[in-house]
Amino acid sequence: MKTRYNIIKAALAICILASTDSCVKLKPEPLSFYAPENVFIDQAGLESALVTCRKQQKLEWVGDAFDAGTCRTPIVYEYAFSDLSVIGSPETKEIHNLETQLTPTSNYNLYMRYWLLGWDGITYANTVISNVPKATFDSEEAKNAILAEGYFHRAYWYYLLVNEFGDVPLSLDEVTSPKLDFKTASRTKILKQMKSDMEFAVQWLPLDAQPGAVGRAAGEHMLAKIDLALGDFQDAIDACTRCINNYGKKLMTDRFGVNASNPKLDVFNDLFDPDNISAPENKEGLYVVQERYGVPGDGSVNGSYRMRNFVPYWSNGGVVKTPDGKQGTTYDAAPYDGYEEVDSLGRGIAKIRPSNYGQYEIWENCGADLRHDPNNWFDKSRLYYNRPASKGGSAAWFGKPIQAKYVGDTIRCYFSFPTVKVLIYKDDINKGKAPSGGFTDSYVFRLAETYLIRAEAYWWLNNISKATEDVNTIRARSKAPLLANVNLDDILSERARELYLEEHRKSELTRIAFLMAQEKRNGYSLDNFSQKNWYYDRIMKKNNFYATQYFYSTNAYVMKPYHVLWPIPENWILANSEGHINQNIGYPGAESNVAPEQ
Structure with missing residues (x-):
């Protein structure tokens, strides 16, 4: 048994920071051809x-690559534990009560996706970085450009890990054999290293990068995010300003792309049409990942799954009743009127369900905001009964709006949602009884966020007029009423409206919580961060489900202050037998923590 345990530990150690994929997915190949010393020898x-680094970032935005056949998309967890949303699926499949369900030993197939994504991404980046000095290149410029993109990918994943899990090991070299002596490094130490790397990267990333690759504007954006996380506010402003002004990028304010001549649509539609995201005329995208139906190297065999994850379970006729007691809806494919709703909405299962803040509050007094008009927002009042009498429905109510008081589960089956980033109709997979959302390119970084990063940095420096100017630049494009003297709430609400399914919402809120503590604002401190923090207070203020511990199905939505950070998986801690990986305070195992490397 001891021998078997040591084998398991060794296998886990190889996975830790050395790619889980390499442990379980890659087929053995002849060493003479595929050995790193024969592959990573030149440009x-x-x-x-x-x-491979770029492909890793696709996996956040598409149907789950870790668990074939499921419809989980990793980005859902950045929204499920935020002010904007909760999990709508039953707690037997997903997390409602973080206190009992989000632990170091459970739900590895849920929040663990980001842990695995992050370490695999760091591994791939370190493979590039470590082999650059040994390889031959056409020029010094080419050498530095490849090193710069390696730094970018490593910084991207570390930025997420330190804002999801806090202090984690810092790995800067390729791991080529079992390693059992990793040590936890402080979040600040990691961010400072990433800043140094990205300061080099923005000098060498190409000015003009092909869609799907990383250019200098994306590097500046990444650097600005790191600067903001460190509290280097003026540096963040400077990086944003270079990104906005120096690389030919601009907000798209005029119609463009494949549907530019369609007067019923608008520029926000144009921005997110799958055929426009990577188009040369689109100057707003800073970094995109490309996912195309039938193209080898995609991150998912089943597309984006956005229609599945972010649309209500409107088709559940068992709980969506008509006033006369009949089943009101269906997703059955059949040649009758009413099936059009399946074509247009798919068969959603409400993996993500908006809070009142996400569904109502951010849209108060929104005026003519394009992001909330019928082109881009589906109000629940537009849902209608589509089950015909021949299928057990109601002849009297067929085709009429669903009546909320006759819906047995309004949490999962009846809510409003943004359509422009969710309803992806393309591709042959999007047919039949359960359209789940076709393939689409996705923005990783977009210039609109650059303005909002700069706005927040100005806010921290108390330059309210400049912060307001940047927020209003985004609002003007969307025809939203302009604001006066914005505060942090205004900036976060603008991020919610503009960057839904683009920003990592939980990570950004945790980043702000760290800043509040570092800056000692409003009584917050790093000394008791896991007991009192801005993130938790924000959730309790804005997310009605967690604030009221709303009881759904057989479980309540519960969050505590220590959930500002997710738990480090216990099996990774145990496998690291010659070093020490800390557990986050609040979870079992934290009593054995040691001071992290500074």
């Missing part, structure tokens, strides 16, 4: 490694 070999 072409390392460019191929960068392709």
